[in-house]
Amino acid sequence: MKQKEILARLPYEKPFLFVDEIQEVTEDGAKGSFTFHDGLDFYKGHFKGNPVTPGVILTECCAQIGLVCLGIFLVGAAELEASNVLIGMSSSEMEFLQPVFPRETVTVISHKVYFRFQKLKCEVKMYNSNKDLVCKGTLSGMLKVSKYG
Amino acid sequence: MQEVKKYQKLKNIIQVYLPEDVSVDEIRPSSNFVSELNINSANLVDIILDVEDAFDIRLENEDMNQMQTVADALHIINSKLNG
Numbered sequence: 001m002k003q004k005e006i007l008a009r010l011p012y013e014k015p016f017l018f019v020d021e022i023q024e025v026t027e028d029g030a031k032g033s034f035t036f037h038d039g040l041d042f043y044k045g046h047f048k049g050n051p052v053t054p055g056v057i058l059t060e061c062c063a064q065i066g067l068v069c070l071g072i073f074l075v076g077a078a079e080l081e082a083s084n085v086l087i088g089m090s091s092s093e094m095e096f097l098q099p100v101f102p103r104e105t106v107t108v109i110s111h112k113v114y115f116r117f118q119k120l121k122c123e124v125k126m127y128n129s130n131k132d133l134v135c136k137g138t139l140s141g142m143l144k145v146s147k148y149g
Numbered sequence: 150m151q152e153v154k155k156y157q158k159l160k161n162i163i164q165v166y167l168p169e170d171v172s173v174d175e176i177r178p179s180s181n182f183v184s185e186l187n188i189n190s191a192n193l194v195d196i197i198l199d200v201e202d203a204f205d206i207r208l209e210n211e212d213m214n215q216m217q218t219v220a221d222a223l224h225i226i227n228s229k230l231n232g
Contacts, residue, residue: 090191117213119194142191 001025006072010064011087015041018061025073029111029122032065038102053100058126058135059092066110066124071143074115086144090119094137098128105129110139118144150230152223155204159222162199166192178220196222206230 003022010019024031036053043051068087075085100106106126113121121140128134150158156178164173168187175186182188188196193216197208200222206229216222 090189114198117194117197117210119191140191 001073001076006069009072009085010068011085012064016060018057018064019069022065022069023107025070027074027112029109030066030070030073031107031109032069033105033107034061034065035105036100036102040102043102051102053102053104055094055096055135058096058100058106059094059137059139061106062094062108062110062124062126062135062137063089063092063139063141065108066122067120067139067141070110070112070122071115071120071141074112074120075143075145084146086146087141089139089141091140092137094135094139096135098132098134100128100134106134113138118142155223155226158203159200159219159226162196162203163188163219165199166196176219178218178223180219181217182219182222183217200226204230 003025006022006025007019010017018034019032020034022030022032038051042054042057046052046054067089071087072085106128108124108126110122110124113123119140119142121138123138125136126134160173160176163176163186166188167173171187180186182193193213197213197216200206201208204226206226208225208229212225216225
C-alpha cells in the first residue's frame with residue numbers, strides 16, 4: 001500500500017489530524033512527520049501565555065503515525081476496500097524528555113512489537129528537527145475490521 | 150502436567166490482568182473473562198500471548214473466539230498440548 005493511500009484512509013481530520021507525511025512504512029514499523037502550526041487551538045490554554053504542545057497531543061501524534069498508519073498498512077488495502085476499521089488505543093506508557101513548541105516539526109518512528117488478534121503493540125520514539133529525542137514509549141491499540149461498518 | 154498445575158499456571162497469568170475491582174478469588178473455571186472478570190479485549194490478547202509462552206503453544210483467531218471462560222481456555226490449552 002502506498003503512503004498516500006494510508007493517509008487517505010486515516011480516520012482523522014483537522015483539528016485532530018497529527019500526520020502530515022509518511023516517509024516509510026514496512027511490516028516492522030512506520031516513520032512519519034508532523035508540523036505543529038502555531039494556530040492550533042490548544043496552544044491558547046496550554047499554557048496561559050506560554051504555548052507548549054501538551055504531552056497527550058504528543059502521545060496522540062505518536063499513535064496516529066506509529067500505530068494507526070502502521071496498522072492500516074498491516075491490515076492491508078484488500079481488507080479495507082469493503083470495510084471499515086475500528087480503532088481504539090488500549091494502553092500508553094510514555095516518557096517526555098523535551099518540550100515541543102509551536103511551529104516545530106517532529107518525526108515519529110515506530111517499531112512493531114506484535115500485531116496479533118487485532119492488537120497492535122509498538123515502541124515509539126519522537127524526535128524534533130535537531131534530532132533530539134522528544135518522547136518515547138509503548139503504545140497499544142485494537143484494530144478491528146468491521147465488514148458491516 | 151497435572152490439571153491442577155495447569156489451572157494454577159493459567160490463574161497466575163489471568164491475575165496480572167484483572168482490573169482493580171476484581172479479586173483473584175473470583176477466578177473460577179466457570180468465570181467469563183469479559184462479563185465476569187471484566188477483562189477487556191486488549192488484555193485478553195495479552196493473556197493469550199502469555200498463555201502461548203507459558204505452555205509453549207500457538208493459538209489462532211478461532212481459539213480466541215472460543216475462549217469465553219477460564220474452563221474454555223483450559224480446554225484449548227489441553228487440545229493444543231495433546232494435538
